[in-house]
Amino acid sequence: MRVRFAPSPTGHLHVGNARTALFNWLLARRNGGTLILRVEDTDQKRSTKESETSMMQDLRWLGLDWDEGPDVGGQTGPYRQSERLDLYAAHASRLLDSGHAYYCFCAASEVEADGHDAAHGGRAPCPCGRLSPADARARIAAGERPAIRFRVPAGRDVIFSDVVRGDVRFHTDVIADPIIVRATGIPAYNFAVVVDDALMEVTHVVRGEDHISNTPRQILMYEALGFRPPVFAHLALVLGPDHSPLSKRHGATSVAEFRSKGYLPEALVNYLALLGWSPREHGAGGDDAELVPIEVMAERFALEDVGVHAGVFDEEKLAWANRHYLRVADPRRIAELAIPYFVSAGLSMAPDARGLTFLSSAMPIATASIDRVDQIPARLAVLFQYDGAAALADKTIRAEMTAEPARAVVRALAEVLADAPRLVDRDRFRAAANDVKTRTGQKGKALFHPIRIALTARAQGPELDLAVPAIDTGADLPRDAGLPPILGCRERARAFVDALERLR
Secondary structure (H helix, E strand, O other): OEEEEOOOOOOOOEHHHHHHHHHHHHHHHHOOOEEEEOEOOOOOOOOOHHHHHHHHHHHHHOOOOOOEEOOOEOOOOOOEHHHOHHHHHHHHHHHHHHOOEEEEOOOHHHOOOOOOHHHHOOOOOOHHHHOOHHHHHHHHHOOOOOEEEEOOOOOOEEEEEEOOOEEEEEEHHHOOOOEEEOOOOOEOHHHHHHHHHHHOOOOEEEEEHHHHHHHHHHHHHHHHHOOOOOEEEEEOOEEOOOOOEOOHHHOOOEHHHHHHOOOOHHHHHHHHHHOOOOOOOOOOOOHHHHOOOHHHHHHHOOHHHOOOOOEEOOHHHHHHHHHHHHHHOOHHHHHHHHHHHHHHOOOOOOOOHHHHHHHHHHHHHHHOOOOOHHHHHHHOHHHHOOOHHHHHOOHHHHHHHOOHHHHHHHHHHHHHHHHOOOOOOHHHHHHHHHHHHHHHOOOOHHHHHHHHHHHHOOOOOOOHHHHHHHHHHHHOOOHHHOOOOOOOHHHHHHHHHHHHHOOO
């Protein structure tokens, strides 16, 4: 089995194309086949090396590799269409010699579309098809630069069996003669893809359903060139919430955008697989049965199981998948991913091994309640940012904390912590809280909410059992560990009492 993913390097990798790449990768890996990456860069005005590079980076970030391609080589290259122009010219000449193609001298504006349908209205023949070869050669000798058009046979059906959709039928009476080589010498898509797939020995073409109408033209070209057509499978499009094709008006649409928003590659891959297919084992229950590593997906994938209906891209469900993968990911990996987001949030850091170990230990505070990596700085701001006086500027907090029971709690807290060792674990924190309880007689929310406000300068946030040990562990980090300084609980409690006293 040989499959291919063939993007045009004219922008960022769209998630719909990423899903196509994923399904090709799963099919190849499931069957021990070969995945080819082919760059379709014949759009000279829009294709860029930057786009090609970014697409490859996005594919690799997703965990998708390829066996043949422009950067890894192979036996059927070159793997950029711009480097295969001589092959297209040779096969176009074969079609001209056999009478399956002819020169077209129509105005350039009339032949811009591959199918020429707009200019000639459906199956109406191009008048150039009646020119004799001698007349065509004479016009070329006179300086005219023709395109080359494929001659679609009249009065027959073109039928192909689509793995996803079943038998598909087109009649040639509705297929106009398509341009296969433009006057510039650049091949048109429908022709180049046939030559490429045939010479690269592609056995299965898995692509979006927007290519279904191209398939009959391509099958006719395979036949005219004496090639055997591959097996076709056309995937339903990825739609936006309004059931129109997913586009910029729906928000983020590219892999790069979701990456920058803090989604993990395994979450995006897993979610894309769910748009038209399910990795759930037969009889498996619960949503989590669909959250499996890409290697497991490859073991279970079959084209025959891909659905025919379009998938609606729901970012909330992507976030659901991302929450799962954040919880099970290595905390050190998440800490490293979070560093650029801390910097963007104004917290300059370049942690060394000690700083990174601390930051990793704090990740459970964040990953239990966030959707994306970019939300980690806000969740962990409790560690790096403390301003008791600013908290007391809030009317609700001030009203609560100036009441005598809350005042008593924070005074006692400051006294307990003044002589206590750092609260670097849950047990030390609980012991300190119990001491405050004994001194004040307060318990439950009346005890812990004032403690929260005094130690975090916030009325809500992470569990104190996690946050307090992290604050005091961070407070003892060396200044050269590469993290912003963290004010310890002892110092916070004292500062809060002072701020509270100034309100009298």
